[in-house]
Amino acid sequence: MIAGIDIGSRSMELVLLDPDDTNNEIVLERRLATTFDPASQLKIILDGIAPEIISATGYGRKLVTEELCGVTTVSLTEIKAYALGVAHLFPEARTILDIGGQDTKAISLMKNGKVAKFEMNDRCAAGTGKFLEHLATVFQIPIADFGSYALEGDEPLMINSMCTVFAETEATSLMAQGKNPRDIALGLHGSIVRRTTNMLHRVGLNEPLVFAGGVANNPCVINMLTDALKISPSVPDRPDMVGALGAALHGKSVLKIC
Amino acid sequence: MSNSAYKAMWENLNLDIEAHDGLLEVLGKFYGDIYMSQEKRLKGMEYLDFVLSEVHGLRVKELMDAKEAGRKIIGTFCVFVPEELSLAVDAIQVGLCAGADAGTEAAETVVPRNTCALIKSFIGFKMAKICPYTESCDLIIGETTCDGKKKAYEAFGEMAPMHIMEVPQRKEESDRALWKSEVLRLKDELEKLTGKTITAESLKNGIKISNDKRRALQRLNTLRAAKPTPISGRDVLLINQISFYDDPIRFTQSINTLCDQIDERIANSEGIVAENTPRLMLSGCPMAVPNWKLPYIIESSGAVVVAEESCIGTRNSRDLVDESCETVEEMIDAICDRYMKIDCACFTPNNERMDNIKELAEQAGVDGVIHYSLMFCQPYTHEAFKVEKTLASENIPMLSIETDYSMEDVEQLKTRVEAFVEMIS
Ligand code: SF4
Ligand code: SF4
Secondary structure (H helix, E strand, C coil), rough: EEEEEEEECCCCEEEEEECCCCCEEEEEEEEEEEECHHHHHHHCCCCCCCCCCCEEEECHHHHHHHHHHCEEEEEEEEEHHHHHHHHCCCCCCCCEEECCCCEEEEEEECCCEEEEEEECCCCCCCCCHHHHHHHHHHHHCCHHHHHHHHHHHCCCCCCCCCHHHHHHHHHHHHHHHHHHHHHHHHHHHHHHHHHHHHHHHHHHHCCCCCEEEEHHHHHHHHHHHHHHHHCEEEECCHHHHHHHHHHHHHHHHHHHHC | CCCCHHHHHHHHCCCHHHHHHHHHHHHHHHHHHHHHHCCCCCCCCHHHHHHHHCCCCCCHHHHHHHHHCCCCCEEEECCCCHHHHHHHHEEEEECCCCCCCCCCHHCCCCCCCCHHHHHHHHHHHCCCCCCHHHHHHCCEEEEECCCHHHHHHHHHHCCCCCECCCCCCCCHHHHHHHHHHHHHHHHHHHHHHCCCCCCCHHHHHHHHHHHHHHHHHHHHHHHHHCCCCCCCCCCHHHHHHCCCCCCCHHHHHHHHHHHHHHHHHHHHCCCCCCCCCCEEEEECCCCCCCCHHHHHHCCCCEEEEEEEEEEHHHHHCCCCCCCCCCHHHHHHHHHHHHHHCCCCCCCCCCCHHHHHHHHHEEEECCCEEEEECCCCCCCHHHHHHHHHHHHCCCCCEEEEEEECCCCCHHHHHHHHHHHHHHHHH
């Protein structure tokens, strides 16, 4: 078996592939919170499986070492992993938007699926999953429901700040003015979308566009993105598994060379 | 480094001993991690390790001895200040650009927060009293390049003796005339400071010494571009950095010795990395000691740096002063011509930089370019767009990085650089 693992800031995902399956059907997938002890979580997620190779991506990729796992390990960046994963699921894709826990990435692909150009947020978590997660707690709404909650709003209220802390200040002052909290939530989703459309235009937005990463589970972001870009993005069934899938595909190609 | 032996000297220079010890510790640790860990290093690098280990010791002692003997120390922040003139009055010229996050809080009391790290650092070093070079200077030459520096010199001038040169921003006839008058004004100032008159003989000698240094660096730049890469990018950056501190004649000799060793390596097809390692050019703002952050990230990400298009790189060594002149007047003209070729982003439209980048990329056989601008550096951040366009027309991929001296963005930088290396591999 080949294991692909994506260790992000919030969660880690695992995908198993059969080296002999030319269709690369996913044999098994798992998901776990990263927590403050990713090394122990890594052991748990690998429990009971004995892959020939582990291919790791995500900001915790360097944690996955031969010493720790007892098998050959390789690593690749999330950019390449998403490119590989998306090219497998959507062979025609030319642009990827990946919004994860603490990073947002826009990737443009060449016709052969290779990365042509990419953009990534450089320091803070503005406009990422963490931004939504933090603001959902302010609204006291579970993060999984935050998107549908916002969709019940009618008129998005303008939130100017991209910074999580300032956006919260803006949101609470709008609440204090008695504005409809659903409209405020809609506005917050809108600010994420504004930021990502800029990034997409910088890499040159070619269709088809695939939207992946944890935030692609949020229906409000999908809707607003579609409106803003006048393009409807394709979203994988389980958008947060794409990185792990890409890592596994990379692992497979490494195994073949060996 | 036997620090205790130098303590009295540092005290005499009025350094803040405790803060200075802290700086040396960080510098030593950085250097150990980034330089001493390298494999297959050239023997000749021992000289540079030695110079760096003694950068606040022996070299400063030499400056003190020179001062004792009546020579003057001239500090600079820009490659526009002609070293030929300083040498012609038997003065010692040193670069004062600083590459560490130190004294930033103090600096932010006199310059705005959105000032580039290089400026904040040289002001911080002065205010925190941790730079023996700054403290040794008899005169510091500033220049009107970017707005950040220009205004920062007003604050700096209250703390140290300064002379400001006006550097034009375009390359018309009238700009050349202005520049010449500024070179002559500097000549007067240096003659006044030292009590010496610049003669045809002394100026010729100054030109020769500076050109020899440039020729050694040019030789290094040609040799390093060999495949497989015979020397790491980090080491070449260090050499360029040290060229601003070390005695020019000794430095030139050591670099030529090092180049002889590189010649041998090339003859044996020996490289420090595998032949198929992606080759990158770094282009943009200068990287002053100990700013090794980005080159280290690049070279830990499976790529190797084979060219530096910056002032602590090829911009400083590319052009020579014509050596065929005989009179002071002719030599001054030759100096003006050479310096007007500098393709700094402070000029407009500065299209020659684009040509030079293309040429260098081709000579060095690069697979990609990483454009580096310091955060808040207007001139280079602007030109990053033009550079990207220029390179795109040659099908050379470019990654644009904007960063500073802090370590907070290291993880994200690693991901971006690694992804770029994956992309071009
Ligand atoms: S980048 Fe421009 S201002 Fe800075 S040292 Fe070089 S020539 Fe001078
Ligand atoms: S890096 Fe840019 S802003 Fe900073 S001193 Fe140099 S030209 Fe000026």
